[in-house]
């Protein structure tokens with residue numbers, strides 16, 4: 001019997017009372033931001049932010065079998081109801097999709113697998129139902145440890161047009177430290193990269209993205225070179241996250257990276273993924289970036305536009321910015337915004353300029 005928090009979903013609550021296990025494809029977890037956006041939860045976002053991607057997390061009996069030490073889903077985490085900083089209530093899939101179909105703010109739906117063998121087959125009816133009920137574009141956040149290329153082909157045939165792979169750590173050593181043998185976890189760096197190659201072949205260059213988390217102990221140089229590598233090798237854009245300590249996880253005491261470090265990596269990522277520069281044109285000193293390989297004019301225009309500091313992720317109606325904008329997924333609303341879910345204003349840009357040059 002699993003013991004997820006059930007909040008605001010009468011059907012699911014009754015199911016729990018009847019001692020049935022709530023699992024996908026019938027049930028999914030959705031982010032609190034998504035629940036608020038589609039009207040299943042009350043609440044407004046700070047500064048009027050709007051969520052444009054409905055993120056669904058698959059539910060499997062016994063939960064995720066991996067053991068990533070920074071993650072809110074890992075099998076050894078103390079009991080908690082949060083993941084990526086916020087609570088993820090459980091709903092019936094059809095209830096969520098009915099609400100999404102009536103919400104004009106939503107431009108994309110993302111289905112996240114967890115590391116559980118049931119996900120491989122159970123994701124297919126979820127994708128099919130999303131397409132039938134909402135017609136929205138669908139991303140799949142893949143779990144490389146449990147899937148093969150044929151599985152991705154079936155997901156694409158069911159209607160998914162983009163994929164993401166959360167490599168998270170920027171180097172093989174850090175990957176093993178937080179996700180692999182070091183934590184008795186099943187994930188392997190080589191498998192993640194071969195899965196990325198397959199995903200790029202199945203979904204097409206530009207449609208197979210990678211998640212990286214800044215602040216797991218890597219240098220700016222290591223992160224930027226990895227962002228550059230996956231872009232050149234697989235055409236994979238990077239979707240950037242800033243580390244946030246998950247309560248109860250093995251890394252709950254780790255500090256967030258300095259915002260200055262995050263800003264510099266955000267800017268470098270944007271310049272690389274938009275074809276303005278590459279890691280070999282950039283300069284580094286003691287692991288920190290000192291030059292971006294672009295003219296002052298390009299640099300000024302990039303910073304003033306605010307685009308480099310907006311959330312990076314799968315796009316929706318606007319190809320220039322992410323539908324998956326994850327409002328306040330990387331910080332508390334009382335803290336400085338790291339991934340802007342909307343265009344930064346003049347005051348934000350002034351602060352960002354100061355941060356970029358502070359070492």
Ligand code: SF4
Pocket residue numbers: 053055109110111139140141163164165209211239312313314324
């Ligand atoms: S960027 Fe967002 S929509 Fe795309 S795969 Fe990652 S979580 Fe899903």
